[in-house]
Amino acid sequence: MKTFATFFLVVLLSFFVSCQKIVSENSSVYFEKSNDSIQNGGVKVIPITTSKGTFNVWTKRIGNNPKIKLLLLNGGPGATHEYFECFENFLPAEGIEFIYYDQLGCGNSDNPNEVALWDLGRYVEEVEQVRKALHLDTTNFYILGHSWGGILAMEYTLKYQHNMKGLIISNMMSSCPEYGRYADEVLAKQMNPKVLAEINQIEAAKDFANPRYMELLIPNFYEKHILRFPSKDWPEPVNRSFAKMNQSLYVTMQGPSEFGISGKLEKWDRKSDLKKITIPTLVIGAKYDTMDPNHMSAMSKLVQNGTYLYCSKGSxxxxxxxxxxxxEGLIAFLNKSN
Known part of the structure; x- marks a missing residue:
């Protein structure tokens, strides 16, 4: 019995040492320095060519993983990468590399103040220029697009999926008309009728600068469907990102608020084209989202290699x-499709 116990202990110890060695090796790769002569925290500023000239966009790499490089596309349009900072508490521990990226007009990137550049097709070409500059390819390149970033991710994938390894569509429907109908026919009906009537009155008058508009929307819509905490308790990275919102970009593309859509994207619809997406795709929906979770579930079945992640407590x-x-769902998808 003692011999067996000793043998078992030796095997267990050997296994533990091997695991520690693997973790140590993976950590050394994940945290290895770049080849740049000066280490700058993984920041790379990329020149982007447009019809209005060349402008710089800002990116920052967190970690190193030759097989998984996840480019994050923020929402808004017009917010910043900063609201993704919670990813730092989850992905590095799994050895997953991810890349912050402020789109043109957002955050640390140039803001040309040129409405002609607030265009979906142009942003698709911007992402492709970023991909090339960062040397991302079919062996490692994943995109996670959240909200407006999900529209951009879908549009990019439909044109350039031959350069990608996988796609994550987070909290975005594939049809803006259906998004608008969901807001009107489902979410609006959950509101206090008196509140809804006042919101409709302000919108009809196009009096969006009226502070009463957000006074009504924040407790009655944003705290229920955007982020389900009292707004006074919203995480600091979210507040910091939203405080920097490029209103010109946001209103041009989305309209004056998250309560439906009325900007340039109002008629955007790629639902019938999802069947053309062949790469592994994760669609993330949530029970209390501004986006219809049933539509999101259907999207995962319309793509050729899709998975659906449902967040039952989320917005x-x-x-x-x-x-x-x-x-847990995101990490499982990335590891499985790797």
């Missing part, structure tokens, strides 16, 4: 209000 920013479900 539009489920990576904050349903973190366990969101990150």
């Amino acid at each position: 539009h920013m489920a990576f904050y209000d349903d973190q366990k479900a969101y990150f």
